[in-house]
Amino acid sequence: xxxxxxxCVLSLGILMLLADSFFxxxxxxxxxxxxxxxxxxxxxxxxxxxxxxxWASLIGFxxxxxxxxxxxxxxxVSTILTLVLAIEYAPVVAGFIxxxxxxxGLGEFFTLPIFTxxxxxxxxxxxxxxxxxxxxxxxxxxxYIQVAYMRRxxxxxxxxxxxxxxxxxxxxxxxxxxxxxxxxxxxTGLRGISTVLGMVPVASQTAILFGIGLVLVALGFKVxxxxxxxxxxxxxxxxxxxxxxxxxxxxxxxxxxxxxxxVDTFLxxxxxxxxxxxALGFLAGLTLVYGNLAALxxxxxxxxxxxxxIAHAGYLLVGVASxxxxxxxxxxxxxxxxxxxxxxxxxxxLIPVSKAAGGDDISDFNGLGRRAPGMAFAMLIAxxxxxxxxxxxxxxxxxxxxxxxMRQGHFVLVVLGxxxxxxxxxxxxxxxxxxxxxxxxxxxxxxxxxxLARFTAAFLVTLILVLGIYPKPVLDFLP
Amino acid sequence: xxxxxxxxxxxLVAAAFIMVGSNARLTALAGSLTNLVFVLVLLAFYxxxxxxxxxxxxxxxxxxxxxxxxxLGADGLSLLMLLLASLVTVAAVAEAKTPxxxxxxxxxxxxxxxxxxLGAFAxxxxxxxxxxxxLALIPTFLLxxxxxxxxxxxxxxxxxxxxxxxxxxxxxxxxxLYLIQPDGMRTFDLPAIIGMADAGxxxxxxWIYLLLLVGFGILVSLFPFHTWAPQAYASAPAPxxxxxxxxxxxxxxxxxxxxxxxxxxDAVVQFSNLLLVLLVGNILYVGYVTISQxxxxxxxxYSSVMHxxxxxxxxxxxxxxxxxxxxxxxxxHGISIAALFALCGEIRERxxxxxxxxxGGLAKPMPAFGLLFGFAAMAAIGLxxxxxxxxxxxxxxxxxxxxxxxMGVTSGGRELFQFNNYQIAxxxxxxxxxxxxxxxxxxxxxxxxxxxxxxxxxxxxxxxxARIAIAALIVVMLVTGFFPGLLVKLIESSAL
Numbered sequence: 001x002x003x004x005x006x007x008c009v010l011s012l013g014i015l016m017l018l019a020d021s022f023f024x025x026x027x028x029x030x031x032x033x034x035x036x037x038x039x040x041x042x043x044x045x046x047x048x049x050x051x052x053x054x055w056a057s058l059i060g061f062x063x064x065x066x067x068x069x070x071x072x073x074x075x076x077v078s079t080i081l082t083l084v085l086a087i088e089y090a091p092v093v094a095g096f097i098x099x100x101x102x103x104x105g106l107g108e109f110f111t112l113p114i115f116t117x118x119x120x121x122x123x124x125x126x127x128x129x130x131x132x133x134x135x136x137x138x139x140x141x142x143x144y145i146q147v148a149y150m151r152r153x154x155x156x157x158x159x160x161x162x163x164x165x166x167x168x169x170x171x172x173x174x175x176x177x178x179x180x181x182x183x184x185x186x187x188t189g190l191r192g193i194s195t196v197l198g199m200v201p202v203a204s205q206t207a208i209l210f211g212i213g214l215v216l217v218a219l220g221f222k223v224x225x226x227x228x229x230x231x232x233x234x235x236x237x238x239x240x241x242x243x244x245x246x247x248x249x250x251x252x253x254x255x256x257x258x259x260x261x262x263v264d265t266f267l268x269x270x271x272x273x274x275x276x277x278x279a280l281g282f283l284a285g286l287t288l289v290y291g292n293l294a295a296l297x298x299x300x301x302x303x304x305x306x307x308x309x310i311a312h313a314g315y316l317l318v319g320v321a322s323x324x325x326x327x328x329x330x331x332x333x334x335x336x337x338x339x340x341x342x343x344x345x346x347x348x349x350l351i352p353v354s355k356a357a358g359g360d361d362i363s364d365f366n367g368l369g370r371r372a373p374g375m376a377f378a379m380l381i382a383x384x385x386x387x388x389x390x391x392x393x394x395x396x397x398x399x400x401x402x403x404x405x406m407r408q409g410h411f412v413l414v415v416l417g418x419x420x421x422x423x424x425x426x427x428x429x430x431x432x433x434x435x436x437x438x439x440x441x442x443x444x445x446x447x448x449x450x451x452l453a454r455f456t457a458a459f460l461v462t463l464i465l466v467l468g469i470y471p472k473p474v475l476d477f478l479p
Numbered sequence: 480x481x482x483x484x485x486x487x488x489x490x491l492v493a494a495a496f497i498m499v500g501s502n503a504r505l506t507a508l509a510g511s512l513t514n515l516v517f518v519l520v521l522l523a524f525y526x527x528x529x530x531x532x533x534x535x536x537x538x539x540x541x542x543x544x545x546x547x548x549x550x551l552g553a554d555g556l557s558l559l560m561l562l563l564a565s566l567v568t569v570a571a572v573a574e575a576k577t578p579x580x581x582x583x584x585x586x587x588x589x590x591x592x593x594x595x596x597l598g599a600f601a602x603x604x605x606x607x608x609x610x611x612x613x614l615a616l617i618p619t620f621l622l623x624x625x626x627x628x629x630x631x632x633x634x635x636x637x638x639x640x641x642x643x644x645x646x647x648x649x650x651x652x653x654x655x656l657y658l659i660q661p662d663g664m665r666t667f668d669l670p671a672i673i674g675m676a677d678a679g680x681x682x683x684x685x686w687i688y689l690l691l692l693v694g695f696g697i698l699v700s701l702f703p704f705h706t707w708a709p710q711a712y713a714s715a716p717a718p719x720x721x722x723x724x725x726x727x728x729x730x731x732x733x734x735x736x737x738x739x740x741x742x743x744x745d746a747v748v749q750f751s752n753l754l755l756v757l758l759v760g761n762i763l764y765v766g767y768v769t770i771s772q773x774x775x776x777x778x779x780x781y782s783s784v785m786h787x788x789x790x791x792x793x794x795x796x797x798x799x800x801x802x803x804x805x806x807x808x809x810x811x812h813g814i815s816i817a818a819l820f821a822l823c824g825e826i827r828e829r830x831x832x833x834x835x836x837x838x839g840g841l842a843k844p845m846p847a848f849g850l851l852f853g854f855a856a857m858a859a860i861g862l863x864x865x866x867x868x869x870x871x872x873x874x875x876x877x878x879x880x881x882x883x884x885x886m887g888v889t890s891g892g893r894e895l896f897q898f899n900n901y902q903i904a905x906x907x908x909x910x911x912x913x914x915x916x917x918x919x920x921x922x923x924x925x926x927x928x929x930x931x932x933x934x935x936x937x938x939x940x941x942x943x944x945a946r947i948a949i950a951a952l953i954v955v956m957l958v959t960g961f962f963p964g965l966l967v968k969l970i971e972s973s974a975l
Contacts, residue, residue: 370581384617387643390610403545403654418651422644429620429639436584437624437632470541 004062005049005072006121008042013114020107028106029087035114036083043076060189061128063261070333070478071124071257074340078250079117081344081456085242086110088351088453093240096150109149113246116142123254129178129188132258136174136222139254140167143247147239159238166231170221177214184208190265197269209275212266216279219262222255224248225283225317226290229310233294236306241354244302245347248309253336256316260332263323273324280321285416288314292420295427301350302360304427305343308386311424312339315401318413322404331400333478334471338385338397341467345382345460348453349375356445362431367440372447376435378457385464387428388421392468481537482521483551483601486561487594487611489514490568494590503586504577508944510590511568514597518565522558527972533603533670541606545657546666550604555973556806559966560600560733563813566955567725568593571718573948574821576828578626578716585626588618589718596726600733605653606667609646612698612730615723616642622719623711628827629776631714638711645697645704649734652690656742659684669738676742688746691739692754699731700784701791702760709780717824724783725817729809732790736805740797747797751882754795755904761788762911770918775823775833778922782859782915783816792908793874796901799971801877806970807963808870811858811956815867818855818952822848825945826926829938835922840931841938848941849927854953856919858960861912865956869963871912878905 016031046069086093090106097105119138126132144167148160182188184207185196197208220228236244263280266272291311298304312335319332350360352375357364368376385394398421405414449457467474493510497503525534533552540548553561571589578585591614598611616639623635656672657665661680666672675681693704700708708728712720739747747754765785772778790812793805825848826841827833842849858865884897941949959966 369584380617388647389616390613395610395613399650399654402651403657406651406654406658414651418644418647421647422640425640425643426636429636432617432620433624433632436621472541472543475542475544 004121004125005042005046006118008045009039009076009114009118009121012038012042013111013118016107016111016114020111028110029090031107032083032087032110035110036080039076039080039083039114039117043073043080046073046076060191061126061131063125063127067257067260067329067333068125071253072121074253074336075117075120075124075250078246078253078340078344079113079120081340081348082113082242082246082250083110084452084456085245085344085347085351086113088348088450089240089242089355092355093150096152096156098152109146109240112142112146113242116146116246116250120250120254124257126258127190127261129181129190133174133178136254136258137171139251140171143167143243143251146243147235147247149240149243153238155238156240157238159235162231163235163239166221170218170228173214173221174218177211177216177218180207180211180214184211190261194265194268197266197272205269205271208266208272212262212272212276213279215262216283219255219259220283223252223259223316224310224313226287226310226314229287229290229313232310233303233306236309237300237303237360241302241347241351241360244305245344248305249340249343252309252313252316253340256320256332256336259320260323260329263320267323277321277323280317281410281413284314284317284321285413286314287311287317288413288416288420290314292423292427296423298427299362300360301354301362301365301431304362304431305346305350308424308427309343311420312386314420315398315417318405318410318417319401321413322401322408322410325404325407327400327407328404330475330478331397331404334400334474335397337474338393338464338467341460341464342382342385342392342394345378345457345464346386348457348460349379349382352447352449352453356447362434363438365431365434366438367444368435368447371440371444372449374454375447375449375457378461379435380432381461381464383428383431385468387424390468391465393464393471394468396468396471481551482517482535483553484537486514486517486521486565486601487551487598489517490590490594490597494587494594497583497587497590500583503582504572504575507572507575507586507590508569511565511572511593514593515565515569518558518561521553522562522969525553525555525558525969527555527968532973536603546668546671547606548604548668549602549607550668551601552603553601555969555971556733556737557600557973559806559810559969560729561597563729563810564593564596564600564726566952567721567813567817568596570817570821570948570952571721571725573944574721574824575716575718580625584621588622589722591615591618592622592719592722592727596722596730599730603669604667605656605669605672605738608669608734609650609653612727613646615727616646619711619715619719619723619727623715626716626719627714628716629714630710634710634714638707641697641704641707645694647694648690648697649694652687652694655687655690656684656738659687672738673741681742683745684743685746685749688739688743688750691735691743692750695731695734695739696757697731699728699787699791701731701787702757702765702784705761705765705784708784709777712780712783712820713774713776717820717827720780720820720824721817724780724820725813728783728787729813732787732794732805732809735794736802740794740802744797747795748882751795752900754791755900758788758791758795759904759907761785761791762908763914766911766914766918770914770921772918773835775826775835775838775922775926778918779816779819779823782918783812785911785915786812786816786859788911789871789874789908792878792904793870795904796874796878796881798877798881801874801881803967803970804870804873804875804877806870807866807873807966810959810966811861811865811867811870814952814956815855815858815865818851818949818956819859821945821949821952822852822855822941825941830935835925837932838926838935839929840927841935842927843931844936844938845940847946851941851946851949851953852927853923854957855949856923858953858956860916860919863960865960866963866966867956868960869967875905875909878902878908
């Protein structure tokens, strides 16, 4: 038997909503724990249950390749981690939601990521612009709610509004771009488009390029590439921390999957490739420079991570600009995996520290090396991996990207990449400095970490270090 | 388990034990002594003149499709560097004063730096050669930032950013070296790459050589990328300065001798003028800067930058004599600068100042201290009897005969003599010996002789483990200085 696991995820979300409404007295965290277990089961199921290629080719808009499968697992893992973060963060959310009962409103806070997950999984397999659009909307709309979730918190509301307006704008770009491409080729399916493009006369290429440009703008919004990154810092800072993590990992990853599929579609025409690769290279360079330079002066860790997520989008775009090299696809996928591990680890440490200190500033980490050595070590590993220090998975990610880019002769991008890596060392080590150089404040409150979060952090640290030294198991497994 | 992997794991395991709460100093000392003994055993078992230069080889494939594997192996030169690393580690741990603030992190950081150095020198695969060196970056950042002195924060930032940038430039060079290999044969395995270069399979790699030169150059503080080094060494706690200046900084030159010399000999010759100008900058410009220093720690920091110039000269000349001399100097300078930084740390701990204007006459209350410092200073200058002398002589002999004559002085149609840029650089370097004698002897006089300030009359003599450690370093320099043939044989048996 074979059918898409997305249906299971969707059903899980609906069942959770029903459980939340019909059993109001249930502890919402139990609900979240149950969801984590089920998502784990689905993750295991992806190894056994796969839709048959025949079925996929029948309906035409669903891709069953290894890339799609990999990103389905990616979405499931990041949703599980988001729920772990959300359980840790639940007391903060509850404080900002008016309600008569304890735990009111928390049910949806745990359920919405599951719907997002379903959207992400559809997106991973989307092989048709209509399907891409629908999946993207499912993801984005559920994110609008999550970002603005703490509705008594001005920052969260502001973040939600900004995300809504700019997200709607980017959706507009996407639809408009799709219509241009449809108008020129008469196709919405990616395969159909590339077949038709092989036969279209050169004269209409400007129109196609215009359409691609608009789609690139929309995807640039999703992956937070400069110059479409203006929403990122405020939204990341204002959103509830688990949502920020989810947004910066899963949403970005899904954006890159779609970007890779779309770019692949148009690369069949050499004339388009000539224009597309420099455009992507330009985006990559701009994103690298902007993200890294803007991160330098940040003092708020959430904002810093927002800029760093722009910077990482830059490295990933360098990989996308290197398409054509056989190593590029693998480099991007490995980088995304590394990015998932280290970003979630950083947010996982951030939540208990900011709960204790009441803020997200880097100075709230002062003396963490003495106050909570285990958590400080986890943060140290996360920061070093984000910076790209050898023996962490983040270094290998950068190594593969640089290798792919040099193979394609993108020397300017590589040089920019190296210079910005040095910037990265500065701002990531600012956190390390706070934890180890600075003394703890006298009245520093104790850091409370739940066993689940502690276990997850240890697990992530182990993965970052082990895969940083011995990535072979994952590399064998990558599409 | 392979013996070299054991060597790398010992400090890492020691660091882990220290972090979970065993006695920090004793664990570190036990770990580093184990390693020293182990390296001596390896030296005894190393078969010189064997067909196979790399011995004790073990290999664990990591990314086979890219030719990346954790391949460890040692030839004569690597063993020499491993000996240097383990010796300096023992001395650094013995010299270390357990700080009140977080002693566990302190000793664990020292162990990590040691593991990084040992791993780099024991790696045959360039990927891990590179990776291991980076293991030392963050411990150095923490050591300078937490336990340093002076403007320690600025020093730590500057050194870390410089080293991170340098290492990524180096990474590009290594990726370039990987990509110019013919498709299908690409690997990071150094002997295989050298084999390809010998077989003429590698195209011209000038830009890769330049990347390697700049990357390694930043790590070795090649002029004009040297400014991080004096500041970092002046601010670092003594054991950190010993390990970094004595061991880690040798990584860059070791890499150039190991990679650039056999793989890109043509590029080295082609860009020799550039390198000669830079290394003369190291020797003369930094030399004069060293003379004008008013503090002992800064002076030692600059002197360590300056001495790199000689080793670069040995590399640039690219003949067996000069390369042997450069390798000897790597060892000699590592030990002498470690002894000097140890002594410098002892003085700082006693007086709280290293300003020449405030010091003076210290030999009166501390004669043994003065004697040790005298020996170490003479060794750093390269006085006959110390191993540094043998190294310098070989470098100068080698570089003086390098290259083709380019210029000549004629008189009445008859050529009086001919010379080239190597000879000019060698003469500048010889003048550098005079410069280093000037600053070392001046420092020695200003600190240990002259009128004794009353503040210092009650200073305690150097004692305990620090005394033994420094004396041992000096004995090693003397023994190898009188019998440099021991080391030269070892180096000649390596895959240079």
